[in-house]
Amino acid sequence: MSARIIIRLRRFFSRIAFRLMAFNLLLVFLPVAGILYLGSYEQRLLGLQRRALQEEARLLAAAVASAQVPGRSAEEILLARHRLRGNSNDPIRLRVISPVGFIIADSHAISGPPPPQRTNRAKRNILYRAGAALLRPLHLSRTTEQPLAAGDYYESSKRLFGTEVRHALQGQPDAIERISPDRRSVTVYVAEPIRAGDSIIGATLASQTTFPILQDLYTVRLGILRIFIISVIVAIIISLLVATTIVRPLRQLRLETGAILDRRGRLRGRFRGSRKQDEIGDLSRALERLTRRLDEHVRFIESFAADVSHEFKNPLASIRTATEMLAEVDEPSQRSRFLRMVELEIARMESLLSGVREITLIDAQLTSEQRTRVDVRALLERIVDGFRLREHTISIVFDAPPEPFEVSASEDRLIQVFVNVLENALSFSPPGGVVTITLSRDAASIVARISDQGPGIPDADLPRVFDRFFTHRPEGPRPRSSHTGLGLAIVKAIVEGYGGSITPMNNEAGGATFEIHLRPPTPR
């Protein structure tokens, strides 16, 4: 069971649509890395702040030390600084502390306390809260429900004896970070000793909350979150779009593939092809071509099988009726007559068989056979000589210019072609008729014409003379059984196998002509 689930999961994860979605989403998660980076950004800002505070504390300490009356001048210095800064609220609180920890001067006393700090708008944003809620388990955000308040550590104490102040009064500058009551922001305290000669006459304390930094960070975070969410939506939309343009045509192809074979494995339908110009369109067109070719081939085989079985039925019918008669007649002359019929029909079936075998193998054989340069003129002369020895009632005229007519072919195949066409012409010739063979050239090929003076071919039959098993001959002296109706079909298969053509036509003066075009060998 679990194995099946694993297979299913693997199928799901290997789906193209899923993979596209995954890649797109990975891209989107880059901003999250940005959020993680914000942590170290925050640390750096904190360090900078502390150094600025130290700077302030030191400046103040130096200023106070160089003054004659520390008490008054400290206040004056702070006042001067406040004026210098344009009387604005200073985020940095500066205090001057006596050696026993009492406050001598406080910048807040001069400028007033900073305005109450309010929660940043960004933090109240619904989006931010949702994001924070999602990310809380990851500790990427440490937000808290408590309102932010920049409470001061020394707010309620008269004497300031924090660690950093004690260290400063002992001559040791120190800095400390105290977590604000809101537990999110931090207040940095920096204390510096005020030295007068060798003695320490007090300390300065500079403090500032990190709250403003946090405010900025919240804004940045919100911005990143917005970008992230928009990116996720865009990624999903793009993935779905890509999925529909890729996956849907693919699924269509799969459905068509499933429907193309019926249960018995026969070709039923076809691929419809696609007008899409992408790779899937190419694939579907290739499949469409493939099934079309397959379908044509299957049709050819089926119709060929039907033709063959049809052709065999006639001799079979003859044999059957003749043998039935053989069983019923006793007279020797009748018996031998039926026996002769049976033998004749058996011979016919044999020649049919070899013809069928021949025609089915021609294509394969033509490509594997050795081709040589054959001079058609010399070949025809030999063939005609042979026929002249056999035929006494019909004369054969051969007319060709005295030059070689070379083609690249198997000599045996060419003999088969010309003998078949010549025999066809002779069989249709009336006694005393003439069969004329001419050889010539046209622009692209060698042209052989074989003409007879027979009845010609009825126009309706012209396209059919090469159909296998097509015979259309009137009763003649030759037994019908010597014609299988395959001779011209074989001729056509060979000629076309060599890239040539054969055309039947009727002569104006009567009789039929077969015009054979053969391509000369390509010069090397």
Add this chain to the structure above:
Amino acid sequence: MAGRSGPQAHRTMPGMRQTIAVVDDEETIRETVAFALRRDGYDVITFADGAAAWDVVKDRLPSLAILDITMPRMDGLELCRRLRARSDTLPIIFLTSRDEELDRVLGLELGADDYLCKPFSMRELAARVKVLFRRLSFLESPAAQQQEAPLRVGPLALDLQRYMATWNDARVDLTVTEFMMLHALVRHPGHVKSRKQLTKEGYPNDTYVSDRTIDTHIKRLRRKFEDADPSFAAIETVYGVGYRWLA
């Protein structure tokens, strides 16, 4: 074939020998068929194609014609059409060599009386010839007493001597083969007859008949009855088995 009372009814004189025209471009078949029929006491004239046959028979119709379908010059279909134009009752038997050919020929409704597929049995052909002559003689002398009561199943009645079927007393023209198959179905109403059984009954002397041929005949039988009665549904196909007559 409906209503065989055409312009010129075909007559055979009693006592005269019956002439059968055999038209086939296969010499062996022609000769064997002629030989066998002559032995059975018929006069036989043979032709190698439809045109040659028409030249002779147009002036003097034979008593029965056996026609091949695929022939040069004039095929059997055209010859049959011309013969039918001359006589509505002349029995015609077709010899076909393809199942598709049988479909086509039946579809043309040329009014042939029977069809045999090559390679057929000579005995089968001789039997069909006999049946057709018998049927013809009954048709020509309607006064002849019916010796046997017809087989009745519901609205169907089969006259086993004339090879004639009626549905609600209306004549349904059937070929001999169709009649024999119908008889086989009707003899045991409700029983399923396999295609093999139907072959045996439809072609008692022949075994070389394909199941497709049976299907073609059954299809035709249904159509002929549906033409007579659009609500006809008595022949049921039992998938994977065969056919049965619903009583």
